[in-house]
Amino acid sequence: MATTPKRRLPVMADVAKEAGVSHQTVSRVLNDHPNVRADTRARVEEAISRLGYRRNLVARALVTKRSRMLGVVSFDTTLYGPASTIYGIEQAARTAGYFVSIVSLKSLDATSVRAAIDYLTEQGVDGVVVVAPQRSAGRALESLPSGTPAVAVEGTHRADVSVVCIDQFEGARLATRHLLDLGHETVWHVSGPPDWLETEGRLAGWRTTLEAAGRPVPPPLPGDWSPRTGYEAGRRLAAMDEVTAVFAANDQMALGVLRALSEEGVKVPDRMSVVGFDDIPESEFFSPPLTTVRQDFDAVGRRCIEALLRQIDSGPVAYERLVVPPAFIVRSSTAPAR
Amino acid sequence: MATTPKRRLPVMADVAKEAGVSHQTVSRVLNDHPNVRADTRARVEEAISRLGYRRNLVARALVTKRSRMLGVVSFDTTLYGPASTIYGIEQAARTAGYFVSIVSLKSLDATSVRAAIDYLTEQGVDGVVVVAPQRSAGRALESLPSGTPAVAVEGTHRADVSVVCIDQFEGARLATRHLLDLGHETVWHVSGPPDWLETEGRLAGWRTTLEAAGRPVPPPLPGDWSPRTGYEAGRRLAAMDEVTAVFAANDQMALGVLRALSEEGVKVPDRMSVVGFDDIPESEFFSPPLTTVRQDFDAVGRRCIEALLRQIDSGPVAYERLVVPPAFIVRSSTAPAR
DNA sequence: CTGTTAGCGCATTCAC
DNA sequence: GTGAATGCGCTAACAG
Secondary structure, eight states: OOOOOOOOOOOHHHHHHHHTSOHHHHHHHHTTOSOSOHHHHHHHHHHHHHHTOOOOHHHHHHHHTOOOEEEEEEEOTTSHHHHHHHHHHHHHHHHTTOEEEEEEESOOOHHHHHHHHHHHHHTTOSEEEEEOOBHHHHHHHTTSOTTSOEEEESOOOOTTSEEEEEOHHHHHHHHHHHHHHTTOSOOEEEEOOTTBHHHHHHHHHHHHHHHHTTOOOOOOEEOOSSHHHHHHHHHHHHHOTTOOEEEESSHHHHHHHHHHHHHTTOOTTTTOEEEOSBOOTTGGGSSSOOBEEEOOHHHHHHHHHHHHHHHHHHSSOOOOEEEEOOEEEOOSSOOOOO | OOOOOOOOOOOHHHHHHHHTSOHHHHHHHHTTOSOSOHHHHHHHHHHHHHHTOOOOHHHHHHHHTOOOEEEEEEEOTTSHHHHHHHHHHHHHHHHTTOEEEEEEESOOOHHHHHHHHHHHHHTTOSEEEEEOOBHHHHHHHTTSOTTSOEEEESOOOOTTSEEEEEOHHHHHHHHHHHHHHTTOSOOEEEEOOTTBHHHHHHHHHHHHHHHHTTOOOOOOEEOOSSHHHHHHHHHHHHHOTTOOEEEESSHHHHHHHHHHHHHTTOOTTTTOEEEOSBOOTTGGGSSSOOBEEEOOHHHHHHHHHHHHHHHHHHOSOOOOEEEEOOEEEOOSSOOOOO
8 A cells, every 4th residue: 555665753752862861961062951961962963863753743742732832813814904914913923933824714604714713723823813803703703712812813802812813994084084174065975894803993093183173074985905896986086076085994995986986087186085095005106195004014923923822822812903004195185176 | 720510521431322323323423324213313412402512623633634734835816716716615625515714915926835835735735736827836846845735826846746727828819819900000908927827928928829810010118907007007118109909917907907098088999999908896896997808716616526536535646737717808998090 | 243462653751 | 972761640451
């Protein structure tokens, strides 16, 4: 049956024999224990490289009960936001000496999220970060076995799960305020899909700013983050003469709006100003270049790992809520009202 | 020291005691062995759920020498291509019952790639897929310990490493041919960064098609995938009166070209036709909507996992080269030559 | 059908 | 400083 002779990989005992010491001592040099004489250490290290020995982290994890592996559960990692966040997480984790095991879900319902977390737990991750921007996902976190180190990106209000998020409200306020300061009577909004925390935060920031300024609050146009829904909203906006300023909940929808406006002959920013959210790499080259709100996903990733390691190293900690501030980027898609 | 009493998680022995059987029988029901009486199985399953038992896959991996974990090494997972490929890989892997551990590199030099693979190997992955679109990364694969199941996306020519790739040459041929068929005398090209296999494949497809048609081959304008370099190329192109058709090596650069052309008052597609490559979600809403070459990243991910599992399950196999065909998407950025 | 006996490769007591 | 036991939680033989 077995066609391959498959020579066994060297284990610690082989190194020990080769170096003429006990496997114990090998373990010591591998883990930088102080109590090893310099020349013994050298002998062992030489044996290691001669045999091409690589330690077996699985066996190590079994006894230490630490896998040095973190789990990440996320929704559609093809989107710019999640992809960037995960990239940040992975970089920070690896710097701290941890691996990252990823599960990308097609749907963020409570059942899927729970299954993903269970899956990761069985596999022995030391902690998990859930990139769970939807309310339903946040609820799934509530059933997480207490004691498991966990961090959520944008979500949940469970007392022992820390949260890292970008200040959506503030970002939306910045966008709306910018448009108002430009002299626009009010600002229309193309929102994200319901149940998303980002959608709610941006909606609230926009609405509150308008109300605080005593301006009328037009009904938000619903979108789903895709350029297509932005395009559809754009068509409707173009048909309404009184509209002079639009705040789209993300850059992709803003692109759709721009496209619809261009088709309808509505000049941006002359007749209408448009603001997005995210600052994807493409935004700077839209026609016209998009004024938008930049999110620092790298910082989010770093904060997640910091918070998670804090829990892993010192046990349950007080609930934390780490808020990363957004930045406002002014480009050419906005101008003073006529 | 230990402030938390930390109740130990239930292990197989606990379940066994609870169900009044041996831990072996528990193992049998967990692994769906046939030789277990129905009522015994039921008792065990009940005990499992009563205790909230979760099996320890680390211990399992130690004895089976199978971690059911795959490693992925990739470059900048923030880019649409890598992100989509990894998404496809993760989906396919999970369907097959495997986890995916990801390492995203900032630079794909041979040293980094080798370190990443070593890292993953120590950690006990059953196989690795390297999303290594650069020549230098391919070379790193050549030092991979023989016998390790591995698959490369776009790269390497090592005899025992299978490759999955999209037919770049054909995609570029389609794009160039389309422009030529529209009556353009020749086609200019904004290329990707050197050392990338995609860059070379697209360059070759473009050049060969031009030569086969007996057309002049203009010097390619160098880019680095970013919209900015496309923009710079666009400025130069706009300044040359004879240019009527441009093929950009990716959609982001095409966006930059479009932006530059728009600034210079060069109408697309009236005075100049533009084609991209990738079909990112935004392309359909560029101004004008972009004619481009679509890559099926999901298929790439699936093929990778299929090839990898084939190696894992049946040992080293003959070198395979799986080529995924591209699709050509005609939109509004191309038109007949004046 | 089910239980018993051995390890998987390593780190962690302890001795010396 | 170093070596000898012991066991992490599980599956793989082999009994019965």
